[in-house]
Amino acid sequence: MKVTxxxxxxxxxxxxxxxxxxxxxxxxxxxxxxxxxAAINIEEMTLSQIADDIRSGKVxxxxxxxxxxxxxxxxxxxGPMLNAVIATMPDAxxxxxxxxxxxxxxxxxxxxxxxPILLKDxxxxxxxxxxTAGSLALINNITNRDAPLxxxxxxxxxxxxxxxxxxxxxxIRSNNSTSGWSSVGGLVKNPYALxxxxxxxxxxxxxxxxxxxxxxxxxxxxxxxxxxxxAINGIVGIxxxxxxxxxxxxxxxxxxxxxxxxMARTVRDAAIMLSAMAGSDAGDPATKDADKWRGDxxxxxxxxxxxxxxxxVPRDRxxxxxEQIAMFDAMLSKMRDAGATIIDAxxxxxxxxxxxxxxxxxxxxxxxxxxxAYLKSLPKGLVEHKILADLIAFNKANAxxxxxxxxxxxxxxxxxxxxxxxxxxxxxxxxxxDLAGRKGIDGLLSLYxxxxxxxxxxxxxxxxxxxxxxxxxxxxxxxxxxxxGYPHVTVPMGYINGLPVGxxxxxxxxxxxxxxxxxxxxxQLTKVRKxxxxxxSITISE
Numbered sequence: 001m002k003v004t005x006x007x008x009x010x011x012x013x014x015x016x017x018x019x020x021x022x023x024x025x026x027x028x029x030x031x032x033x034x035x036x037x038a039a040i041n042i043e044e045m046t047l048s049q050i051a052d053d054i055r056s057g058k059v060x061x062x063x064x065x066x067x068x069x070x071x072x073x074x075x076x077x078x079g080p081m082l083n084a085v086i087a088t089m090p091d092a093x094x095x096x097x098x099x100x101x102x103x104x105x106x107x108x109x110x111x112x113x114x115x116p117i118l119l120k121d122x123x124x125x126x127x128x129x130x131x132t133a134g135s136l137a138l139i140n141n142i143t144n145r146d147a148p149l150x151x152x153x154x155x156x157x158x159x160x161x162x163x164x165x166x167x168x169x170x171x172i173r174s175n176n177s178t179s180g181w182s183s184v185g186g187l188v189k190n191p192y193a194l195x196x197x198x199x200x201x202x203x204x205x206x207x208x209x210x211x212x213x214x215x216x217x218x219x220x221x222x223x224x225x226x227x228x229x230x231a232i233n234g235i236v237g238i239x240x241x242x243x244x245x246x247x248x249x250x251x252x253x254x255x256x257x258x259x260x261x262x263m264a265r266t267v268r269d270a271a272i273m274l275s276a277m278a279g280s281d282a283g284d285p286a287t288k289d290a291d292k293w294r295g296d297x298x299x300x301x302x303x304x305x306x307x308x309x310x311x312x313v314p315r316d317r318x319x320x321x322x323e324q325i326a327m328f329d330a331m332l333s334k335m336r337d338a339g340a341t342i343i344d345a346x347x348x349x350x351x352x353x354x355x356x357x358x359x360x361x362x363x364x365x366x367x368x369x370x371x372x373a374y375l376k377s378l379p380k381g382l383v384e385h386k387i388l389a390d391l392i393a394f395n396k397a398n399a400x401x402x403x404x405x406x407x408x409x410x411x412x413x414x415x416x417x418x419x420x421x422x423x424x425x426x427x428x429x430x431x432x433x434d435l436a437g438r439k440g441i442d443g444l445l446s447l448y449x450x451x452x453x454x455x456x457x458x459x460x461x462x463x464x465x466x467x468x469x470x471x472x473x474x475x476x477x478x479x480x481x482x483x484x485g486y487p488h489v490t491v492p493m494g495y496i497n498g499l500p501v502g503x504x505x506x507x508x509x510x511x512x513x514x515x516x517x518x519x520x521x522x523x524q525l526t527k528v529r530k531x532x533x534x535x536x537s538i539t540i541s542e
Contacts, residue, residue, distance in 0.1 A: 040059060040067045051215075068212075083187055089127045092161050109155065109156060109157035121164060121185070134167065136398060139184070143382065148248055149260050178467065194537070202225050202237075212265075222253045223479060223482035229263075231490045231500065236270045236491050238261045238487075243288075247284050251374060262274050267489070274512070278297075310450040317477070334525050335454075352435050355483070364410070368388050395408050454503065457477050460496045486509050490503065493528065
């Protein structure tokens, strides 16, 4: 299993802080434990099934946790070597043993009792493992504090199994970044074709959930970073309304658009996780209304939600891949047969000039201020960097490791912004909200008297080419919901030459449950997900 040794505090030589990358040791379980785990086939086991089996006494949390640790060793550290997991928590088995003891005493904490969950490594969790955002600049960032969403998962009974790899700094450092690469964890591989990209920035969370390295994973999104890796890795991803889940103790990009979201192999599993993660937090003003909208998002998921549902489809946002569009239309037909009304919308690409530029200006401005606030919130003595300029300087001083594949021009652009008091910032944010929210999602739903928008999530995975950026293929459904902060769920739609593609469900602000209901009903109608094949390569025409 993957365990961390002591993290080096670094050595100051000639004015440059030289940091050691953590080494991972392989620990062998005793033969009796291995024999017990061998009887548990966790591949493709749903979170719900695992939770039920633990509660019924069919299996222990300790055995399930050990099985996942062994699978990480076999699939992530060797074999296909997915690089999806940066570290496992040294106390994961102790957490599981405590869950078993509590269950034996009649104390069931919640629907995730004893269930192992992986966190993206920009989310803080108690334990002797740092939160790095994939950068050596945060290699000593062992805060020993839980993000509120992690507190929620623990209260629901979850075992925090470890940290998932990610695109360094959540893909906000360079325009030429390769999704899934970090200097701490290396490059995440897509489990369906190892030379293909896992998308980002929640690359490790997506690949790990697809490869059954945990019962479920948590990702974060600013624009597409839950939806894209979920769709490209053939799993479910929920990007909730911004403010439903607290962002405190998460390495930030933008307080306007950042949110964490659950990633799992089924809609129900992701909904169970979201129920534990959601809630108001005095430390995050955006969540002030969260308690009004939170609840059990898995309740009442019976597959009938498509009946009478009015679905609008932005027909001109589907891209040009004929096979993918035909697959999408076949799924629309299934939903129509299940009682939904399908409405085609046209001319949805005009009238949005300047949205991308406005969003980017907001992200640059907030990155500078929000990163400073995060760095200054860290416990004293862990990290010497206090502002974005410090991170830029660190990258230059450690360019052979931090800047080896691409630069940091986005960091430089963010550093040059004038702060949130700049009147251009407020104007850009208002323009973003107007175009993506009022005119985009709300406008389209109102114009067609529709309940939900359905789109292609994105195209299939592209070849990973370190240093050459990402070669995104096909459409993306992420932008409007990300900028407006509205709920978005992707569900597996099918496969193109063995590579997964997803279908997206998007709704109004705070209507997360309605979107989840529709996504669940679609999933039950189609059930197309297949386990990954770990092929070395897949050749397709692009």
